[in-house]
Amino acid sequence: MKLAIDETRCKGCNLCTKVCPYKIFKEGNKPNRKGIVVPELDRPERCANCRLQHLYGRTLCGVCQLTCPDQAIHWVEEQPYEPKKVAIEY
């Protein structure tokens, strides 16, 4: 699974940058077409849900998605499958 921010919904509040235990969301610096500064993703493959959702069959963590007031955070299937080497910090 791949973490993604929906730019058509994000309003740039930056709440996601405060809640992720891995600090995957970083404040962005360039306004998009709508003038909104959407956060950037720092090595999103570290996200627990990206790695383990299929294995467990349910959403893991998901705190960023629940917190995002604008329903802009979601996970998309990777196609084609992109193998990745992930260093997990704990």
Place this chain on the structure above:
Amino acid sequence: MTFEDWFRTDRLPHIYCAGCGNGTIINCTLAAIDQMSWKKEETVFISGIGCSSRAPGYIVTDSLHTTHGRALAFATGVKMANPALNVVIFTGDGDLAAIGGNHFIHACRRNIDLTVVCMNNQIYGMTGGQGSPTTPKGCLSTTTPYGCSEPPFDLCELAIAAGANYVARWTSYHVKELEKAVRAGLETPGFSFIEAMTQCPTNFGRRNKFKQVADQVDYLKTHGVLRAKRERMIEQGEKIPEDLFVIGELMRRNRPAMGVKP
């Protein structure tokens, strides 16, 4: 299914300001509802008027966006006419406790099988930031330009005193806890009241020294104390600062209820 399936995606993005906590509270409520194996056609959302009360308009089920303060009066009618329906109410501090205060205490007294999620941003958000019955002492609003001098209502205490079966308070920071509390409320027969303290950056935060959205969320995070911790503090004779508020499950009981699903 996930909570995202309950949204009317054609209506998103919603009209809430950037960083408004209402969206977070809708997420948590829908995440709890998604676990209930409720059918969409047997679930009804009801609200009054206010920013918070616009929530049902973004949800796929049938809904009633009623008049200011009257969400609970309409909900009482819906639930008593057809107890088989699952009825969830979104309301604001002004809608519930100011103009709707009487409906609130009597719905608690009757203990009707409803779940009420109150987005308490301590202000009238929609109309431009007038003080509400939950505006804390000293806070600035357009109607309290020198700082609010009245003591605020404690909505959870009010619900408990009036007879609600389930009462809990969390904040827009405590998303997982809020989700669990709403779930517990949905499962409890009788009146369930979940107060979600939330940020209104536009009309509360801006006037009360919260420059960034995250500053007010941080405040909510650091000023909520669990009931057990508060009791410990009292036991040890510590003085409890006036700006702390209790969070957690505050009541779960089994008074006789009305309108419970047959």
